[in-house]
Amino acid sequence: MKFIIAFACLLAVAYANEDANVLRSEAEVNVDSFKYALELDNSVNVHQQGEQQGEQWVVKGDQAWTSPEGVPVSIQYVADENGYQVLAANPPLPTPPPIPEAIQRALDWIAAHPPKE
Template sequence: MKFLIAFACLLALACANEDAGVLRNEAEVNVNDFKYALQLDNSVNIEQQGALSGEEWVVKGQHSWTSPEGEPVSIQYIANENGYQVLSANPPLPTPPPIPEAIQRALEYIRAHPSQDQQ
């Protein structure tokens, strides 16, 4: 399954960059871990590695490229039992909007009045 995901990502990238030449393409897929790296001559650089930790996968990676405006863009991330989390990004990711007041009041009410199952 993980090989198919990695292959699909690489295929999508290759289709989006038809004129890009491959400078580096490495992949190692094992039962409990995998890693791959792809570097194209149009500044795209992708590295990812994952390992099975107990029953959960932990995947770490980074993607970088140069935007059409000539700005360097990079993202480092981890994906685990807590979901996909950006560790660093250049340019920085935008700040999410604040939680609406009505939702904040509802969350406070739920915390103050736990259900019978949570007591």
């Protein structure tokens, strides 16, 4: 599933840049692992690899490109049993807003009153 999502993102980037030419395209797909790399002449550079560890897949990758404004953009990520996690991003990801006071009070109450078994 995670592979499909990442592959769909890759295709979206490729189709958004229809005039781009492929400089390098490599792929290796096995039953319990995969890896691929794609480099286009419009600055898009994508690498991803994954392997099955028991019942779970662990997928690592990075993507880089230059925005229409000329700003270099890059993302490094991992997807595993904990979900999709950005390890590094340039420009940095925005800081999420603070938790509203009412929500924080509710979370504190729930933590102080765990459900009875």
